[in-house]
Amino acid sequence: KNQVEQSPQSLIILEGKNCTLQCNYTVSPFSNLRWYKQDTGRGPVSLTIMTFSENTKSNGRYTATLDADTKQSSLHITASQLSDSASYICVVRAPYSGNTPLVFGKGTRLSVIA
Amino acid sequence: DSGVTQTPKHLITATGQRVTLRCSPRSGDLSVYWYQQSLDQGLQFLIQYYNGEERAKGNILERFSAQQFPDLHSELNLSSLELGDSALYFCASSVGSGSLEAFFGQGTRLTVV
Numbered sequence: 001k002n003q004v005e006q007s008p009q010s011l012i013i014l015e016g017k018n019c020t021l022q023c024n025y026t027v028s029p030f031s032n033l034r035w036y037k038q039d040t041g042r043g044p045v046s047l048t049i050m051t052f053s054e055n056t057k058s059n060g061r062y063t064a065t066l067d068a069d070t071k072q073s074s075l076h077i078t079a080s081q082l083s084d085s086a087s088y089i090c091v092v093r094a095p096y097s098g099n100t101p102l103v104f105g106k107g108t109r110l111s112v113i114a
Numbered sequence: 115d116s117g118v119t120q121t122p123k124h125l126i127t128a129t130g131q132r133v134t135l136r137c138s139p140r141s142g143d144l145s146v147y148w149y150q151q152s153l154d155q156g157l158q159f160l161i162q163y164y165n166g167e168e169r170a171k172g173n174i175l176e177r178f179s180a181q182q183f184p185d186l187h188s189e190l191n192l193s194s195l196e197l198g199d200s201a202l203y204f205c206a207s208s209v210g211s212g213s214l215e216a217f218f219g220q221g222t223r224l225t226v227v
Contacts, residue, residue, distance in 0.1 A: 041221070046216075102216075
């Protein structure tokens with residue numbers, strides 16, 4: 001069964017600190033992996049998208065890494081800001097299949113405090 | 115603003131009723147996806163339409179149905195509503211059926227009382 005597991009479930013860090021969120025998946029084969037940021041009560045916004053051949057991608061203070069061999073991805077946030085408080089969702093896309101083309105993790109809820 | 119518009123933003127209805135959620139995709143996008151997000155749960159894929167035709171189906175209940183119209187807007191119909199159907203319902207759109215990028219709307223918060 002295709003699954004995406006994220007850890008930790010929640011995280012609290014001080015403003016200005018760095019943090020790393022983890023994503024392990026069993027989707028195989030897969031075509032791409034995405035990280036989304038979702039503010040409470042709002043729609044997810046894409047941060048990064050990586051194909052299976054990419055192993056790192058940055059978007060400002062966000063850097064995603066991918067190890068397709070171990071089926072792991074991480075999202076590193078540097079110099080965190082209060083506005084980074086949100087849920088971060090890892091999503092893996094299988095090559096077109098009839099059902100569930102996108103497999104979502106449950107997300108990591110990040111709280112950045114002053 | 116993602117360019118995906120969902121209406122209404124909030125909806126409160128009683129058990130047993132039927133509601134319709136509407137989604138207008140970004141200009142030029144042919145695919146529309148529907149997702150359900152219950153409290154403290156991950157996004158659950160319901161169904162995808164591409165250019166008017168059903169493309170993929172997830173864990174969508176038989177009480178739920180959707181369609182995509184010629185102008186590419188989509189509607190999600192939820193009937194015989196139960197308390198457990200209370201959730202955020204998101205619509206996303208993308209250019210193609212297998213596009214890398216999908217843009218999400220702001221969601222419709224459905225409360226069944």
